[in-house]
Amino acid sequence: MTATADPTTLEIGKARTRKEDARLITGRTKYTDSITPHGTLHLSVVRSPLAHATITGIDKSAAEAAPGVIGVYTAADLGVEAVGLPCAWPITPDQKAPQRPLLASKTVHFAGEGVAVVVARTVAEARDAADLVEIDYDPLEPVLDMEAAIAPGATLVHPELETNESATWVFDAGAAGTGGSVDEAIAAAEADPDSIVLKRRFIQQRLIPAFMEPRSAVCDPSGEQITLWAATQVPHILRTMTTVTLGVPESKLRVIAPDVGGGFGGKIGVLPEEMLTVVLAQKLGKPIKWTETRSESLLAAHHGRDQIQDITITAKKDGTVTGLDVHLLADMGAYLGLVGPGVPILGAFMFNAIYKFPAYKFTCTNVFTTKTLTDAYRGAGRPEATFAVERIMDELAVELGRDPMELRQQNWIKHEEFPFTTVVGLTYDTGNYEQATDQAMEMFDYAGLRREQEERRKNNDPVQLGIGISTFTEMCGLAPSRVLGSLAYGAGGWEAASIRMLATGKVEVITGASAHGQGHETAFSQIVADQLGVPFEDVEILHGDTQISPKGLDTYGSRSLAVGGIAIVKAAEKVIAKAKKLAAHLLEASEDDIEFSGGNFTVRGTDKGKAIQELAFAAFMAHDYPEDMEPSLDSDAVYDPENFSYPHGTHLAAIEIDTETGHVNLRKYVCVDDIGNVVNPLIVEGQVHGGLAQGIAQALFEEANYDDQGTLVNGTFVDYTLPSAADLPSFDTATVPNPAAATSNPLGVKGVGEAGTIASTPAIVNGVIDALRHLGVTNVEMPCTSQRVWRAIQDAKGNATQETPIDTHSPGAGLGSIDPNNPQGETE
């Protein structure tokens, strides 16, 4: 059924520049904040400066009297005290899920939580008046440390739960029957002189997604349907969840995600502010707009990562791994996000990675603290898992005196062993770790750099060289609905698509996967052009508006191509089947004699034929069509994958460390990814580059720091140090020439949105430690700042140095010393 045009004319595989770029790059598009219906009023949120406190009084009078103010509202004023935001992932039946209110009423549970809102005629008036709302607090003890939080006698974030533990989720391969018991593996290794047991603790620091466009929502209550524009990754989920949360009938709600400027998981939630724009628009009968400031975003938008990982690996002294035991503490923050509790659980299936661990167990305890919520952040659970396993494989190599790449090769699944069912029961359909690794080692000059490393060590060079390895895989294409069901996830994982064949031969494609910067419009157009044999330019991709695209499960988890793209293929197949029937009728031939190629339906063995555009017109005119069909080629499809897809790759980093200052210089970064068949190499390269930057940023640059009172101390981009292009080298990226195409979908694609982020963090940290290992350094916490590296070297030398403070502010004190909760520096 698939078009078999001349391969040189195929769109798939072409490095097309993106259709979206002209409007996005020139800023001539509409983001949510650019939408201002007539009469719009503006919302500003008054947020708690304290992490944990009882609200003892709210004085709204000065704010209410301020110019332009329509009203100042608390949860009680709005009658929404009983409204709770949804958590869609009860990971265990007894998961403790405190209700997250739209606005705190009695107690605030994290710094940045909303307590009241101001509605005013202009943004500036709303912002000015918000400063005039006086809230009195009685401070409570903050809960900041996960281990302390679950110790007996800890201060409770939510006393009514009687614990700070939300849930403990266990996967035991022995019990599940997918592998051996890890307890037995550890006992056996301990008893065996030819085996070793290695334990390490890794810290996944808290990160902030830091998307480019701040979050924003506009609600217009006029019209039969209430319209909610939102800077969201999940317009469809937002519509359903707004119904669940506020009781607005789903049919009375239209959600539009216009162009959205990045998300990285950070726009996957259902926000109190989004719900408040709906509540207030209904109450006041006027459009309401909310757009956060960057400081609000850093403070109150959900954060990512934040895990303590205790890892035990067992192995034979010949290097063969025999077991992996994973214990996690995952910081949920003060409440559970929409899918927050499931994020660490997504990692459960990835700690075993590409290796043939015969025994495995995963235990994760989700913990409440008085910090901002955590939820999905690019990779969601899988970067954490990949980091831990790739770090401990390096540790094992050191312990056994082996080359770290050799040790990996010894333990990974060989290409001839696919399909391979792993210790967690997932079946990796395809893969070729040898191919990607060989190519990467050659591009990197692994042997040459190892020689240089040896030279520098021997010469005691002040600049030492480290080589960091990460041979990662990931599960993407979230996800088979039945698998999600078995994990108690609150939705399926299918995706919907429709194709409309217009009378004039143009094609409209509707997808439920709404992009927020990925380039769906371009990649999906390429797929449809090949499927239907129409010009790329004739395909229009429509998305992100529930009136246009009523059905979808949105964009996250590298699912757009592997799930959404396949739904489009399925819809195209139905279009072709209908067109074939119509062609047979018009050409007075048997349907079996109709051949489809390059957009033309021809009668086999003749020169008679109809182009797909002619058939679309014939269906529109409907003057002559078969009795047993409707006069339309338009088709819908819903695709639910049967398996995840498993991209993989080998990432290598050459790290130079200035041992005198601790400065880390990423000299060279090579990655070779096998992401299956590639639709658009340019988009792939962009995704990999951006992903690398984000993963490298975790390793070297980013961390959300809280002081001992639970105040986020780096709540501006002055202090929250995102790297720019100037901080990173030019990456050497490649995809393998002969990819192990996914067998789980007809395009053989796997997904690439998260690969760079998942793979790169351990490559960098492994490289940092490799550069310093001979000096006695065994660990450097992330981010590996120059100060941390310098202190690690001093510690290894036995030189005592002072503690690194985290509760003070960075240089550039003129800006850097801003406390976002108390920017004026006022004392209590």
Add this chain to the structure above:
Amino acid sequence: MIPSKFDYVKPASVADAITALQQGGDDAKILAGGQSLIPVLRLRLAAPSVIIDLGGIAELRGIREDGDHIVIGAMTPYHDIIRDDLVKQHVALLAQATATVADNQVRHRGTLGGSLAHADPAGDLGAVALALEAELVIAGASGSRTVTAKDFFVDYFTTALGEGEILTEIRFPKYTGWGSHYEKFNRTAQAWSMCAVAVAVKVDGGTISEARVGLTNMGTTPIRAAGVEAALVGQSASADAIRAAAEHATEGTAAPSDADAAADYREHLAKVLTGRAVLAAAG
């Protein structure tokens, strides 16, 4: 982010600016490019009643030669300084340090006078002005006066500028033929200096005959590393001698501690970076 409400005036002359400043009183703020003031306003760290924008005063811009001095108008943007031939020839250290400030966009807006008057000890140009013994010309209602850089920097964000006064010119003595280098260490490429060292040295026949060393972000003001200078003069420009002299870099400093660098690390950096800066300047 939206700043608090303020009035805005854009005088066309220094005299008008001084008048506006006097009328504005305590809450008036001068906008001299905006590198720091604009973010401070946007974050509502300051809520001035009136902003006096010096951007319309032509007489405050430009670079000229005045005998033994290079004179730079306070409102001359970084970009112009970096590219100016007189600066490159006679005050190369200033061009080198200025080129490290922030990013390209900011370098087109931010000004030398604005940076010095803001007196952020993490700012790069204070150490240069101090090390090079610049003179700062200050205009007020009663005329103008000149103070040395040493007297100009008083404390954290505090200078010798009095109420109703405006910095108009910065006069740098010529350091023609001196070697110079600005060694900057920061967390990300465009961040403030965690520590930086400004060095100009005169080398005659392999011997350092004169040295000027200034430190960024090692105290509440820019700091002159007099101990290093004294240790350098008369020494050969060899790596060992320079490293020994650099050990004096922390004398007289009061290194701050913050999340990027606690004081002990900063002190260590000051020594290492001083050695590197002098070596580069003398090389």
